[in-house]
Amino acid sequence: MVVVLKQKVRDEEIQALVEQLESYGVKTSIMEGVDCKVIGLLGDTSLINKEEIENNEIVEKVMRVSEPYKKANRKFHPKDSVYQIGGHTIGGKKLAIIAGPCSVESEEQIIEVARLVKKSGAHFLRGGAFKPRSSPYSFQGLGDEGLDLLLKAKAEVGLGIVSELMSIRHLERFERDVDIIQVGARNMQNFDLLKELGKIRKPILLKRGLSNTLEEWLMAAEYIMAGGNEQVILCERGIRTFETFTRNTCDISAVPAIKRLSHLPILVDPSHSAGMRFMVESLSLAAIAAGADGIIVEVHNNPTKALCDGQQSIWPDQFDEIVNKIKAIAPIVGREV
Amino acid sequence: MVVVLKQKVRDEEIQALVEQLESYGVKTSIMEGVDCKVIGLLGDTSLINKEEIENNEIVEKVMRVSEPYKKANRKFHPKDSVYQIGGHTIGGKKLAIIAGPCSVESEEQIIEVARLVKKSGAHFLRGGAFKPRSSPYSFQGLGDEGLDLLLKAKAEVGLGIVSELMSIRHLERFERDVDIIQVGARNMQNFDLLKELGKIRKPILLKRGLSNTLEEWLMAAEYIMAGGNEQVILCERGIRTFETFTRNTCDISAVPAIKRLSHLPILVDPSHSAGMRFMVESLSLAAIAAGADGIIVEVHNNPTKALCDGQQSIWPDQFDEIVNKIKAIAPIVGREV
């Protein structure tokens, strides 16, 4: 951490600041520039709040040299994290494919979709029981009944299930019944929820917030990991930009960036990234080519009748073709399905 | 709502779509263009999900003619909403001034700040008990003890209190003890929380999300109002853009925009908008000049010692000067303090 001082600062003021800084257990080193002085902080600065230091009257600005996250940081954990979940792995050489409808609608629907996506090669079944909708007047999901149906599909078809948790009220049930608990983009900085998820021992699929930086995303993962739950899976799902043609803008560079900054696995959600069915194949293949650890994609047995997000859900035969192409691309980038 | 059809669509397909649309209780009217057909929907379309229609194979796109929110919409409630809260009003001709520290730190601090801001003219005391922090390693607020101290300050000084609710676990206490419940930017689309707030009868200060559009913001208000709690106060607090010099970008045009679209009061938070003390006065005065119904501003008795957001908190004498200038500008824009 580097602390840039304002011009014309008195020595006593600097001395007081140095003492404050060293009280955090770091060493300091002062550099005298032509028109300003700079204090370097040596040691573990991850617990120091940048804003607290900036708040000092003699400080012009504070710049971080190292990242504010520790447990999610590749520097301290050079090896890729790999999780074993229900007979499949997420992270590592093997790619993970998660597929299913936006929301669980009926027993018939979820079991049919589960069968179809498993046949094509999916490793996990996704399905929303509690749905975050921007309008209070839209379908809000089947709730607990939706989870019951997911469990039936799991029993019947044999795929682990991934579903979104929207409230701590349902945490107990999710912990018991769901294989991977999803945190949606709109809850990425719901810190109260993140803290609770740190207390359980279930893999968490943490979607990137609509307009959160990579650093904020890793700090959200850090919230969960700091609580003791280190099985975090990141998922890029498109960010908000000025472009309105697509629902969101798929930040494909987040894949190599996260691979460099962190040891956590990263998936891509091509469905929410694009918001349009015709783009899902392109983005799925791009994700794998860029080095993602897998995809989570919306598949519906009849997208034109879907109660939610139908316009971005693909048909089962489209999914089948995507999986085949992923299998072909995987070895080129050192992976396998 | 206008439904644009794809080129070369068969009459039976159009007929089926028309029947689906009319099942929502609206009338339809077909326009035949040169290279495409367009179906106009007449009637109340606020309950129709745009995406569901877009999902139909023969639909190219759907465009809303009217807004998807009703209770928050000025078209259906032309008169400004005005709330009476603890002897003061929010909305209407009178401006509301809310001030206080980022977080409650001690009895001494909160009572001193309360005294000072009341003396300068504040109508409500703000103070965080539960704090949303981007790092799990930062100070997270005093929690319930912080609320206790706010109540002491209220009893001692006589200002109604505004504090942020982060979890439904604390809802009961907030409903009992807090005068205006704040929903932070990061929870603006925490729909589970919004629904619970719709069930109580307390004014809600709904901050705009980091990168949420005006429409999404009003839809979040609609969530609360649809539940029966119609006392929503909006608060612009800066949005996320490419500019990094400021913490956020104060979207000052949100003020006249919301005034046109909705009857709800709108405040501006100059502290989070800027993130820097030296800008708070400029943004406060700009907010009032632009037509805001008031400001909510961070004031600390000693910002350089603040445990949170000190760099954007102002000194009591700076607050005093801002209030004086607001008093001078108010009549020019048809308001009073």
Next chain:
Amino acid sequence: MVVVLKQKVRDEEIQALVEQLESYGVKTSIMEGVDCKVIGLLGDTSLINKEEIENNEIVEKVMRVSEPYKKANRKFHPKDSVYQIGGHTIGGKKLAIIAGPCSVESEEQIIEVARLVKKSGAHFLRGGAFKPRSSPYSFQGLGDEGLDLLLKAKAEVGLGIVSELMSIRHLERFERDVDIIQVGARNMQNFDLLKELGKIRKPILLKRGLSNTLEEWLMAAEYIMAGGNEQVILCERGIRTFETFTRNTCDISAVPAIKRLSHLPILVDPSHSAGMRFMVESLSLAAIAAGADGIIVEVHNNPTKALCDGQQSIWPDQFDEIVNKIKAIAPIVGREV
């Protein structure tokens, strides 16, 4: 085009507006809604200025049903545009690979890079002679001498050359000597330059502006095409978003989107998209997997000594590996190198 009228508008006002609209050679059709009227415009509306209509006192808003661009629009030119340039094609089944240094630095450098990239499989040599730099104090390129050196490299190695035109003052020389004239992101809406490029008959590589929408980009292409020069090649080079870890955010979904909206070829520039060497391979492969018609990538014989953009330039052996992987991915997505 759909014109939404304000509430409570008099019939004579509507009649006057209808006459104005029909004077543009379109037919109109009025739909009467519950609380507003809507006028549909039938016919070619691409020459009608949306804002002019919105300007009418009785108009609430105007929504386009069809795109404002014609020559660049796939609807009117369903077949992909393919250009033959110096023995190679851009567009169509064959992928195009353009490589070379950010800026031409010396005869030795440009000839060595040309030799190396040709050997690895590049079809064109890129190199900047006139450089757009954000600081007036940075190296601004060799200018005309840079073009001389590119011609030498072309004569020696046999690759067509691509270089950026910054000013109409150099147009004559570029028209004579350069095989593909590049318009940089910062000049994408330099309409004066675009008009001049419409008058010549050379392929134009039109980079997307820092924060321009797909529609604005296609309208910039339309400027060139409307002048009679229809050989426009689009190039996604990353857009500006809130994320600062990467230099820009590669909008990979622009690839399938442009393919749907337009018949023009689209390349991806992974170097400017990322701004960091370690990401170039990931983004190059993602571009091809997503369906791009090729890449334009910065390669330097010694990136650590580059006078410009060295941090994002790759080494020749990295380029070689990328080309090999592109060759392997191409057939999976129906392409060849």
Next chain:
Amino acid sequence: MVVVLKQKVRDEEIQALVEQLESYGVKTSIMEGVDCKVIGLLGDTSLINKEEIENNEIVEKVMRVSEPYKKANRKFHPKDSVYQIGGHTIGGKKLAIIAGPCSVESEEQIIEVARLVKKSGAHFLRGGAFKPRSSPYSFQGLGDEGLDLLLKAKAEVGLGIVSELMSIRHLERFERDVDIIQVGARNMQNFDLLKELGKIRKPILLKRGLSNTLEEWLMAAEYIMAGGNEQVILCERGIRTFETFTRNTCDISAVPAIKRLSHLPILVDPSHSAGMRFMVESLSLAAIAAGADGIIVEVHNNPTKALCDGQQSIWPDQFDEIVNKIKAIAPIVGREV
């Protein structure tokens, strides 16, 4: 400037880097951290290219301590710049008001608007002769004839004229006939144009680019100033964000920010910021309250008939009211009209 080195770097490599850095005429100072080393650069670093240093294999990142602009920097020119232009001042205590139509349409129109805005208190007349339009099919301005008409209005009414230069081809004429030469948002980084403007001696009104940071904007000013033309006036005109309700997002905090960073005057353009007539008053007053040195606003004698931007042009009586309110607010913020 602070250079952060990668982990595990050899001493000889550091020595070589230090020598390279010192060759730029700065001194260096090495700080040894726990897991990395940092080199501080002392002296004038404004001529050092950050990217060039980042390009070195042993460098992790480079952080600027001081700004890359010098002539535009308040640190080196603490006093506000004030220009005398045709009997009026821009900068300093007096506010400047520039008004007129988006484009010059006829002699009658421009003279009538000039008379009306002068009567209300405008100091300069704006009017577009050459218009940057996003569609090649839209009205492109009257060109040279438009300038002729502006000169007639100037002769007749006695207001200095402000007009946008789009091409170096017209530079000579603008230098001779226009009082303040405007550079539009789309040309803010047209570096070739900026360099030419550095060679003349006319005040330049430099609009902020659609998505350019404050630093890039000041660097564009630096381009002009480095050439010797130091009379640059900055103009905030709204930036591009995710919000689409407004044409652009008025970054009101740019006003106090620029005042802190630079000595150059800053105006606000409320017309382009909002894109809607009903917002112009709010944004104009907000600009003055925030500390702007004036406004440049689109006024038309009959906005509903305007050939360009009519929907954001205000009526002369609206302008009159805005000027009156500005006169009332000015003394509250220490200014006068």
